[in-house]
Amino acid sequence: MRQLFYNQALGEALAEEMRRDKTVTLWGIDIGPYGGANGVTKGLWEEFGEARVIDTPVAELGYVGMGVGAAATGIRPVIELQFSDWITLPMEMIVNQAAKMRYMFGGILEMPLVIRAPIGGYLNAGAQHSNSFESWFAFVPGIKVVVPSTPYDAKGLLKTAIRDNNTVIFFEHKKLYGIKGEVPEEEYTIPFGEAAIRREGKDVTIVTYAYQTLRTLSVAEKLAKAGIDAEVIDLRTVKPMDETRILESVKKTHHLVVAQEIWKTCSVSSEVAALVAEQALDYLDGPIVRVTAKEAPVPFSPSLEEEVLPKEQDIYDAVLKTLGR
Amino acid sequence: MNIPREKLLMMYERMLKIREFEDRVRVLFAEGELPGFVHLYLGEEAVAVGACAPLNDDDYITSTHRGHGHIIAKGGELDRMMAELYGRATGYNKGKGGSMHIAYPKLGILGANGIVSAGIPIATGAAMSAKVRKSGQVAVCFFGDGASNEGTFHESLNIASAYSLPIVYVCENNLYAVSTRQSRVRKIEDIADRSIGYGMPGVVVDGNDVVAVFEACKEAVDRARSGAGPTLVECKTYRWRAHFEGEVDTYRPPEEVEAWIKREPIAPYEKLLVQQGIASEAELKAIKDAVIKEMEEAVEFARKSPFPAPETALEDVWA
Known part of the structure; x- marks a missing residue:
């Protein structure tokens, strides 16, 4: 194509x-x-x-x-x-x-x-x-x-x-x-509120969006080599949010990681975590783990920006944490 | 020309410093030594220097995304500035700020700024502060032609005028806001005309003539300090480089760029200093050599400085 x-x-x-x-x-x-x-x-x-x-x-x-x-x-x-x-x-x-x-x-x-x-x-x-x-x-x-x-x-x-x-x-x-x-030549539109399952998996659900989707997919391949089969959900729209797909996935994998680029407090990851806690708590076999920026303005210097913004390794570690490994 | 010799030579030195600094940044950035992105002040040296020369060390300035020139004109040290551009711990802002966010309150520098027009109300606030504290300080607010179309411009100038605040608004009109020629988005030729609507004096000066900028700003600073209120000084100038380094400049006719580069501010000023007997060519060369040496040392200092330790990333968020 x-x-x-x-x-x-x-x-x-x-x-x-x-x-x-x-x-x-x-x-x-x-x-x-x-x-x-x-x-x-x-x-x-x-x-x-x-x-x-x-x-x-x-x-x-x-x-x-x-x-x-x-x-x-x-x-x-x-x-x-x-x-x-x-x-x-x-x-x-x-x-x-x-x-x-x-x-x-x-x-x-x-x-x-x-x-x-x-x-x-x-x-x-x-x-x-x-x-x-x-x-x-x-x-x-x-x-x-x-x-x-x-x-x-x-x-x-x-x-x-x-x-x-x-x-x-x-x-x-x-x-x-x-x-x-x-991108096909033919006309198409994508409805709001439909997340994309970028990778199917059975061990852990990683909900993410925007640029972190690419990073999460690369982490998922590394996890696969370690024998962990991650399902990667790309929200595509954070409002409306595709609650159905998130809940269905968590009910299947029993583990949730949310990966976003920016700060944690009152964020998209807060919403996803709350949704699962409210509606699928009984299905969880491990803690919900969030990967976010550290709570500082994004600094200029490469050594500092790298510290504040989430790294791929953070996503990897979050998966191990929710799986208790 | 009723300006002390020392002041005239200081203006020469600072214009040279800006020129050398920016030209070096241009090269270093192209070589991939500097992270992020940079907006160069080349060609506009006379505005920052002429406007800062009447100021005391404790007077305030606010700057813009194109801020290196303002910081140098207000007395910023090349080494600590360069270290900031390199993202090093020894920079003015510990590597947290970078090119667009250099600040040094000890010299009244309240920050370069990544948000167009954000410095205008901040400078107005510094002027209000000086008035409330009866400190005798003055604020100079640098902004571009683009920022003059923002709401903050209107709100701030009205307030400053209403309260006779000690501030000088220095508009650097370099004709373009990124790619947009000002005549496409503004009906009037002179931004200074807007001063009428605020009940303050408005002056247009040749922003490439450092003496003209100095004289206009000196009068405005004196007026501000005396309690008579703000002035809007519009300096007509031009940036030699694209909006930021790496941008392909497709929007300015090459002849226009050439013509403005021919009208550059430093060489005619050199001639003037020699002709008026202020300094000999040898004396000016000595100043130039010292600036070049300082520049070399600044780059060395920055290169040798450590990157900030990662754990410092979470320092300074809270008081």
């Missing part, structure tokens, strides 16, 4: 949706002739023109807020934030406006807003360019949160996000833009 880079797959999803639906409109900084800081919008300004691929000033509160107003009035805005780190600036527009308007107004308007934003560390980019804030948004009713780990998922999930009438925060891990994967 045809191979595409993750960023190309995203660009293709945007182009197809823009051709299909004239109301799909993009804006953000440097997304026009420049093609976006990560090359996702390359060629779109040339094809769709500056009325639908709009370079904005550096004004996050303004251009995300504009997305709320446009989404409420018949446009499907897909906004690119150059780094997710500054999603803090338009937080008001996302959390107090976009997420709540339909509900507060009694369901009389739609909010088909997509915000795309790169997350993640492992790049020595320092504390203000290495964040992953997915748990903040999963916390808020009215917002869906997408965290694709493959080019195939990136494309299929972005198309679904654009067609969704809710606010969707679409997080793209920076380490993934340059990875290649199979």
